[in-house]
Amino acid sequence: MHVQFNECQIELAQGDITEQSMDAVVNAANSGLRGGGGVDGAIHRAAGPDLMRETRRLYPDGCETGSAVSTAGFELSAKYVFHAVGPVWAGGGEGEAELLSGAYRRCLELAVEHDCTSIAFPAISTGVYGHPIDLAAETSLTTVRDFLLEQGRPGLVRFVLFGGGAYGAFCRVLETFI
Numbered sequence: 657m658h659v660q661f662n663e664c665q666i667e668l669a670q671g672d673i674t675e676q677s678m679d680a681v682v683n684a685a686n687s688g689l690r691g692g693g694g695v696d697g698a699i700h701r702a703a704g705p706d707l708m709r710e711t712r713r714l715y716p717d718g719c720e721t722g723s724a725v726s727t728a729g730f731e732l733s734a735k736y737v738f739h740a741v742g743p744v745w746a747g748g749g750e751g752e753a754e755l756l757s758g759a760y761r762r763c764l765e766l767a768v769e770h771d772c773t774s775i776a777f778p779a780i781s782t783g784v785y786g787h788p789i790d791l792a793a794e795t796s797l798t799t800v801r802d803f804l805l806e807q808g809r810p811g812l813v814r815f816v817l818f819g820g821g822a823y824g825a826f827c828r829v830l831e832t833f834i
């Protein structure tokens with residue numbers, strides 16, 4: 657499903673984020689930027705070892721939670737990877753929503769800075785980091801919608817969701833924006 661906001665579109669898809677032909681894809685990273693499982697493992701496998709080499713070289717101190725940093729995409733068809741660090745879910749009272757929103761927002765700012773017209777996001781923090789999917793969908797989609805309404809770009813934001821549960825949760829929230 658997709659929804660248009662002025663000149664921009666939010667699109668929901670099911671699948672594997674590493675297969676997306678977009679200007680930028682977002683990695684669900686940890687603050688050490690040292691790789692892992694889930695999206696992180698899949699992106700590093702698909703991009704090849706140069707991705708980890710460049711990440712270590714450019715960001716030896718990692719990235720703070722609630723933010724993101726950029727590298728090239730190497731073997732991916734995406735030009736850039738934005739490594740976003742979402743919060744670990746700790747019950748909801750530790751600023752998780754603000755931190756998750758900050759991670760999405762920083763990726764969108766990076767997209768604008770790098771002249772990306774398209775960007776693909778996974779559902780950051782909803783795997784190993786344990787963020788409830790319904791709350792994550794609300795925070796993520798609200799952050800992206802507000803940014804697109806303010807900035808008018810990037811033109812296409814695609815959420816690539818793994819499995820029907822996540823896709824359904826994001827659809828339910830996006831429908832409320834129509």
Ligand code: APR
Nearest residue numbers: 672673684686691692693694695696781782783784785818
């Ligand atoms: N494409 C799209 N979505 C995926 C893929 C994929 N190839 N693989 C997993 N997912 C989904 C998961 O089902 C989940 O909904 O992405 C969402 C995020 O899950 P994680 O990758 O576990 O990310 P997160 O919860 O943010 O945890 C980050 O996990 O792998 C480590 O190094 C990473 O420490 C960091 C932590």
